[in-house]
Every structure is written in C-alpha cells, then in structure tokens.
Amino acid sequence: MCIIFTLCNNSWVKGNINNDDDMSQYNIDDDNAGAVVTFSLFSYFLMLMRLVPLDLIINTEVGKIVVSKFIECDFDMIKVDEESNEMINCRV
Numbered sequence: 429m430c431i432i433f434t435l436c437n438n439s440w441v442k443g444n445i446n447n448d449d450d451m452s453q454y455n456i457d458d459d460n461a462g463a464v465v466t467f468s469l470f471s472y473f474l475m476l477m478r479l480v481p482l483d484l485i486i487n488t489e490v491g492k493i494v495v496s497k498f499i500e501c502d503f504d505m506i507k508v509d510e511e512s513n514e515m516i517n518c519r520v
Contacts, residue, residue, distance in 0.1 A: 429476055
C-alpha cells in the first residue's frame with residue numbers, strides 16, 4: 429500500500445511541478461521533487477505501521493492457515509457420497 433500511495437504521489441508531483449500557480453504553496457520544484465516523494469514513502473510507511481502492526485497481519489494469516497487445516501481434517505465434516513461410496517472432503 430505504501431508503494432501504491434507513493435506512486436500516486438509521484439505522479440501528482442510530476443504532473444503539477446511545472447504549474448507554478450498551484451505548486452507555490454507546497455514549495456516543490458525540480459530540485460527537491462525526488463526528496464518530497466521519498467519523504468512521502470517513509471511517511472506512508474510509518475502511518476500504516478502504526479495503524480496495522482505487521483505482527484498482527486502475520487498472526488492473522490498464520491491463524492487462518494492453521495484453522496483451515498483443522499477444518500479439512502475434521503471427521504465430522506466428511507461426507508460420503510451415497511451413489512459412489514466415495515468420501516467428499518470439506519474444501520476450505
């Protein structure tokens with residue numbers, strides 16, 4: 429997400445850098461445009477890390493994988509097809 433936001437910011441900066449009327453309040457010119465975009469990358473990274481910590485995302489994904497494997501191996505969720513007498517496993 430940080431990279432997507434930074435790319436959007438980069439396109440906005442490059443699209444508006446030659447328009448002196450709108451960019452005068454931001455103090456962005458050709459010399460410091462790269463620094464502004466780099467600063468925005470770190471700003472987005474810090475904001476998103478504070479909102480959703482990385483360990484929370486990892487724990488949630490690992491938990492979903494473990495629970496799905498338990499569901500696949502649950503014998504109460506296995507169905508036997510009456511016509512062919514084959515077991516139909518639960519698909520997660």
